[in-house]
Amino acid sequence: MTPIDPQALFQQVVLDHYRKPRNHGELARPTVSAAATNPFCGDRVALQLHLEGDRIEEVRFQGRGCSISQASASMLTVLLKGRTTGEARRLMERFALLVEGSEEAARDVELGDLRVLQGVHRFPARVRCARLPFEALESALEARHET
Ligand code: ZN
Numbered sequence: 001m002t003p004i005d006p007q008a009l010f011q012q013v014v015l016d017h018y019r020k021p022r023n024h025g026e027l028a029r030p031t032v033s034a035a036a037t038n039p040f041c042g043d044r045v046a047l048q049l050h051l052e053g054d055r056i057e058e059v060r061f062q063g064r065g066c067s068i069s070q071a072s073a074s075m076l077t078v079l080l081k082g083r084t085t086g087e088a089r090r091l092m093e094r095f096a097l098l099v100e101g102s103e104e105a106a107r108d109v110e111l112g113d114l115r116v117l118q119g120v121h122r123f124p125a126r127v128r129c130a131r132l133p134f135e136a137l138e139s140a141l142e143a144r145h146e147t
Helices: 005-020 065-080 085-099 111-122 125-144
Strands: 034-036 041-052 055-064
Touching: 005 065, 005 085, 005 111, 034 055, 034 125, 041 125, 055 111, 065 085, 065 111, 065 125, 085 111, 085 125, 111 125
Parallel strands: none
Antiparallel strands: 034 041, 041 055
């Protein structure tokens, strides 16, 4: 087997999610919604969650901007479905380590397709793009706490 070029894998996975975003659109009755913007790149990600108790039953996102921000949002929604809010917070912590360049996080299967974003630590301006959906998630979980 030929080894997989990490750069090629990054391109392939990011472009796939960017062109065919998963869980894209709006929920009829979201429990919480939150959006985050990145003025440096013009990116925007809006996230909607439908919660049953502590469990994320459904999730949708809408947005615009660069491929990294939109692909990251798509990958995140895939992982959020069916998780508890506590698991979602843990995912946020793992992702923060990943985009700081953690090799251990890059091998963490819990992070799913998001693992390809480990490479963004070499491009500090793009780290914010990758993090944007997580900023929206954090706001959504905080809004949930206040209700
Ligand atoms: Zn961006």
